[in-house]
Amino acid sequence: MSYAYLFKYIIIGDTGVGKSCLLLQFTDKRFQPVHDLTIGVEFGARMITIDNKPIKLQIWDTAGQESFRSITRSYYRGAAGALLVYDITRRETFNHLASWLEDARQHANANMTIMLIGNKCDLAHRRAVTTEEGEQFAKDHGLIFMEASAKTAQNVEEAFIKTAATIYKKIQDGVFDVSNESYGIKVGYGGIPGPSGGRDGSSSQGGGCCN
Amino acid sequence: MQEPELHDLSDDADYAASQQQGSASMMRCDRGKRSSSSEPEGAEIVYLKDNVTIHPTQFASERISGRLKLIKQGSSLFMTWIPYKGQSTNARLSEKDRNLYTISPVPFADVRSIRRHTPALGWQYIIVVLSSGLAFPPLYFYNGGVREFLATVKQHVFLVRSAEDANVFLANDFENPLRRTLSSLELPRAVSIASVPSTPVSVRESTSRENEERTDVGVRDENASTSRYNGRQRQKVHDPARDLSIHVLEKFSLVTKFARETTSQLFWETHSNGFDTFERTNTNQSVLDYNHKVDEDEELPVKSPVAPDPLELERFQVLCQDHPMPTSTLVKQKAPYRKHNHDDEAATNVGTFELIDFKEFDKLSLVWGKPRQPPLGLEEWATFLDSEGRVVDSKALRKRIFYGGIEHKLRREVWAILLGYHTYESTYAERKYLRSIKKTEYETIKNQWQCITCFFRGMGGGEGGAKIVVLLGGFFHKPFVLRLLVAFESISPEQAKRFTKFRERKGLIEKDVVRTDRSLFFYEGDDNPNVNLLRDILLTYSFYNFDLGYCQGMSDLLSPILFVMEEESESFWCFVALMERLGPNFNRDQNGMHTQLFALSKLVELLDIPLHNYFKQNDCLNYFFCFRWILIQFKREFEYEKTMRLWEVLWTHYLSEHLHLYVCVAVLKRYRGKIMGEQMDFDTLLKFINELSGQIDLDATLRDAEALCICAGENGAACIPPGTPPSLPVDNGLFYSQQDEVL
Numbered sequence: 001m002s003y004a005y006l007f008k009y010i011i012i013g014d015t016g017v018g019k020s021c022l023l024l025q026f027t028d029k030r031f032q033p034v035h036d037l038t039i040g041v042e043f044g045a046r047m048i049t050i051d052n053k054p055i056k057l058q059i060w061d062t063a064g065q066e067s068f069r070s071i072t073r074s075y076y077r078g079a080a081g082a083l084l085v086y087d088i089t090r091r092e093t094f095n096h097l098a099s100w101l102e103d104a105r106q107h108a109n110a111n112m113t114i115m116l117i118g119n120k121c122d123l124a125h126r127r128a129v130t131t132e133e134g135e136q137f138a139k140d141h142g143l144i145f146m147e148a149s150a151k152t153a154q155n156v157e158e159a160f161i162k163t164a165a166t167i168y169k170k171i172q173d174g175v176f177d178v179s180n181e182s183y184g185i186k187v188g189y190g191g192i193p194g195p196s197g198g199r200d201g202s203s204s205q206g207g208g209c210c211n
Numbered sequence: 212m213q214e215p216e217l218h219d220l221s222d223d224a225d226y227a228a229s230q231q232q233g234s235a236s237m238m239r240c241d242r243g244k245r246s247s248s249s250e251p252e253g254a255e256i257v258y259l260k261d262n263v264t265i266h267p268t269q270f271a272s273e274r275i276s277g278r279l280k281l282i283k284q285g286s287s288l289f290m291t292w293i294p295y296k297g298q299s300t301n302a303r304l305s306e307k308d309r310n311l312y313t314i315s316p317v318p319f320a321d322v323r324s325i326r327r328h329t330p331a332l333g334w335q336y337i338i339v340v341l342s343s344g345l346a347f348p349p350l351y352f353y354n355g356g357v358r359e360f361l362a363t364v365k366q367h368v369f370l371v372r373s374a375e376d377a378n379v380f381l382a383n384d385f386e387n388p389l390r391r392t393l394s395s396l397e398l399p400r401a402v403s404i405a406s407v408p409s410t411p412v413s414v415r416e417s418t419s420r421e422n423e424e425r426t427d428v429g430v431r432d433e434n435a436s437t438s439r440y441n442g443r444q445r446q447k448v449h450d451p452a453r454d455l456s457i458h459v460l461e462k463f464s465l466v467t468k469f470a471r472e473t474t475s476q477l478f479w480e481t482h483s484n485g486f487d488t489f490e491r492t493n494t495n496q497s498v499l500d501y502n503h504k505v506d507e508d509e510e511l512p513v514k515s516p517v518a519p520d521p522l523e524l525e526r527f528q529v530l531c532q533d534h535p536m537p538t539s540t541l542v543k544q545k546a547p548y549r550k551h552n553h554d555d556e557a558a559t560n561v562g563t564f565e566l567i568d569f570k571e572f573d574k575l576s577l578v579w580g581k582p583r584q585p586p587l588g589l590e591e592w593a594t595f596l597d598s599e600g601r602v603v604d605s606k607a608l609r610k611r612i613f614y615g616g617i618e619h620k621l622r623r624e625v626w627a628i629l630l631g632y633h634t635y636e637s638t639y640a641e642r643k644y645l646r647s648i649k650k651t652e653y654e655t656i657k658n659q660w661q662c663i664t665c666f667f668r669g670m671g672g673g674e675g676g677a678k679i680v681v682l683l684g685g686f687f688h689k690p691f692v693l694r695l696l697v698a699f700e701s702i703s704p705e706q707a708k709r710f711t712k713f714r715e716r717k718g719l720i721e722k723d724v725v726r727t728d729r730s731l732f733f734y735e736g737d738d739n740p741n742v743n744l745l746r747d748i749l750l751t752y753s754f755y756n757f758d759l760g761y762c763q764g765m766s767d768l769l770s771p772i773l774f775v776m777e778e779e780s781e782s783f784w785c786f787v788a789l790m791e792r793l794g795p796n797f798n799r800d801q802n803g804m805h806t807q808l809f810a811l812s813k814l815v816e817l818l819d820i821p822l823h824n825y826f827k828q829n830d831c832l833n834y835f836f837c838f839r840w841i842l843i844q845f846k847r848e849f850e851y852e853k854t855m856r857l858w859e860v861l862w863t864h865y866l867s868e869h870l871h872l873y874v875c876v877a878v879l880k881r882y883r884g885k886i887m888g889e890q891m892d893f894d895t896l897l898k899f900i901n902e903l904s905g906q907i908d909l910d911a912t913l914r915d916a917e918a919l920c921i922c923a924g925e926n927g928a929a930c931i932p933p934g935t936p937p938s939l940p941v942d943n944g945l946f947y948s949q950q951d952e953v954l
Contacts, residue, residue: 008894015719015722015723015763016719016722033725034725034726034729034730035726036726036727036728036729036847037722037723037726037727037763037766039763039764039767039839039842039843039847040835040838040839040842040901041897041901042901043898043901043902058898063763065719065762065763066799067762067763067797067798067799067801068763068801070800070801071801071804071835071838074833074835074893075897077893077894078894092715
């Protein structure tokens with residue numbers, strides 16, 4: 001299937017916060033609590049449409065355990081977007097955000113769009129991190145923020161798409177040189193070759209060229 | 212067909228000269244005839260060439276020169292090649308070994324084909340393939356004379372130039388003129404069927420390094436036209452087995468030739484010729500054009516303009532180096548599309564070997580890993596034991612398991628021994644005794660963390676704990692209680708942290724066991740007791756080896772062990788034994804993993820330098836794409852039963868402690884054409900490797916790994932630093948310090 005752009009995403013965060021479940025909910029629209037724990041990295045992909053353009057998201061779902069950090073760091077390379085996930089019912093997963101962010105800042109490209117996700121918001125009765133804290137952290141670090149639930153699918157679609165929209169806008173604004181794949185963006189056959197032609201193409205093509 | 216063929220040869224520039232030489236040889240040989248005992252009675256030597264040499268190894272000193280003769284007796288033509296006596300002084304091959312290569316008179320009725328190689332640079336050589344499927348090693352004509360050899364054969368034997376390859380001559384010694392005609396009709400067709408481009412192209416590609424680019428291209432064109440011409444003419448049925456084997460055997464035989472030019476680079480030089488080939492080919496062909504081809508012919512990796520796989524040449528070379536073989540048992544082909552037939556293999560002093568992978572014969576991987584055997588069963592197992600239950604010959608047992616694995620119902624008993632929980636020398640009684648001792652020991656350790664967990668839950672830690680510890684004293688080993696006491700009386704921040712750590716680990720383990728193999732019946736469903744056992748064993752282990760603790764991946768390693776052992780304490784101790792070796796995989800700093808990934812990169816460099824260079828150029832030398840393979844021993848790459856099979860094979864340490872690394876190389880080699888052909892970058896490669904999960908053929912891979920391990924030999928072992936897991940650490944402090952006691 002052709003796409004205008006391919007964005008590489010990486011999902012990071014402590015183990016057990018629901019990274020794989022978020023991915024599965026997004027790609028397969030289902031919740032599977034007994035999914036095998038992630039060793040190394042797993043992949044998912046889905047097509048979305050932004051501004052009438054088909055965009056393929058290639059999502060890297062990483063292992064969360066501290067021991068694997070040195071390996072995980074190599075996955076940041078060339079990611080256009082990151083979902084940084086914590087579990088609103090486990091305080092420590094929120095406390096570790098800074099260290100995840102530091103990794104991301106150090107190993108990803110500077111223009112990577114980061115979405116902070118407070119997962120498991122269906123478990124409000126066990127909440128250990130308030131929405132305001134999440135918002136504040138995001139604000140302090142220049143991240144987009146959402147609370148979501150991989151179980152109920154609440155905000156899952158939105159989180160992935162909003163991240164993509166932000167990246168897309170950056171392309172439109174000429175922030176990226178899309179011909180340079182280290183930004184985590186590949187131009188597909190239906191895409192616009194190069195940042196200069198971006199704006200015009202987006203308003204007139206209407207996605208018709210991509211089928 | 213006959214006409215143009217004769218013309219074809221007569222057309223050769225040196226044909227006339229060769230005729231003259233031929234008669235000269237004949238005269239010369241007539242004189243020598245009486246002195247030679249190897250020639251049949253009443254025979255006439257029609258061709259003789261000195262300094263025809265075979266190259267059993269890459270070492271110039273080990274080449275064996277000899278005399279090639281064509282002898283006519285009655286209406287039959289025979290070929291002989293006799294090595295000169297007492298030729299070299301320092302050769303590693305003994306006189307006896309050298310004589311193994313002797314070609315005693317072979318009637319041309321038994322010859323299927325002759326391939327000639329006349330490179331622009333280097334020596335001319337021929338490869339003779341018999342209709343039985345055996346191929347002689349390449350015969351190098353140091354003094355030239357390939358054409359006159361063929362011309363002479365042509366005079367006495369019906370020889371047809373292959374439709375597929377102008378350098379292949381098919382021999383048929385039919386007396387009946389009618390059959391002769393029929394055969395000339397059938398053969399080219401047969402060959403053209405086998406002309407799936409992979410085989411001949413791959414043969415040429417492997418040799419392309421020795422030839423000038425020009426020559427190579429020229430040969431291709433010639434073949435193409437011949438093939439088209441005959442394709443139109445010939446309609447008869449074919450025998451793919453026959454045709455295939457010609458190419459395969461020649462390819463195999465070629466390996467020595469190829470080895471001569473390349474092994475020095477492979478093994479001793481730092482720069483790579485192989486990669487140059489790859490680059491050159493790429494520039495010759497646009498990427499677009501190439502990608503298109505790959506899409507069309509995904510299953511024909513040999514067509515890809517990737518650097519040739521040095522695997523085959525190494526195999527042959529090593530084989531020759533270490534195990535000179537009798538002439539007539541070099542290789543025997545297996546029929547394609549046929550299931551394994553254990554009888555269908557060639558026995559040599561190296562063991563049995565054969566060509567496999569004909570299911571997808573275009574891949575033509577040449578392997579002499581032994582065919583897999585059925586798993587070790589109960590009756591056979593009994594034969595390995597003496598009356599008291601000792602394993603009499605542990606090496607024989609390990610070998611048996613290496614080649615076939617173990618029947619499931621026997622695993623419980625044998626795994627405990629393979630893993631080193633029980634020794635090979637232990638008797639039934641000793642094992643029973645150890646089991647009971649260890650059961651108590653396990654319960655003790657388990658109680659420790661259970662009590663402490665309860666205690667901390669109740670007391671919140673701190674001073675009051677000391678009293679409880681004293682009360683508990685009666686249940687525990689004294690040193691442990693003393694240390695516990697000290698810890699509780701003055702809980703230092705460090706120790707408090709340790710307990711925090713333990714609680715964190717507990718939480719992690721609880722989260723992970725419910726995400727381990729839950730689709731398997733054994734672990735399926737809510738409140739599955741086996742899931743609780745996983746948790747308890749892992750927790751006990753994290754207490755038993757507090758420094759290492761728990762890390763993700765351990766549950767994957769424990770799961771099959773519990774599945775096999777069923778019993779908690781037995782599973783725990785087998786897991787402990789496994790972690791003795793694999794523990795470093797889970798070190799905080801990942802040094803155990805990095806050591807193995809590094810060793811893997813060295814092995815690939817040794818066994819496939821073009822692939823190594825490809826990874827190097829694409830910044831993939833960290834081999835992180837093999838991380839999961841190594842961390843949990845391919846557990847996620849195979850289905851459950853296959854994983855258990857692989858593990859028991861790995862645990863035999865039969866050929867190497869590090870067979871798993873050769874398994875990695877084997878899988879990479881299987882997909883090298885695709886990896887290099889599609890120019891995968893790190894991301895694509897990682898994804899590709901991940902998605903191989905469930906796609907890898909275990910038996911074939913094990914055979915490849917075995918062959919690679921044999922090929923690599925000591926050079927391979929030298930790639931793997933001492934102490935690389937699963938070797939036991941060279942020094943206890945190197946990877947982690949294991950503690951039997953805690954706190």
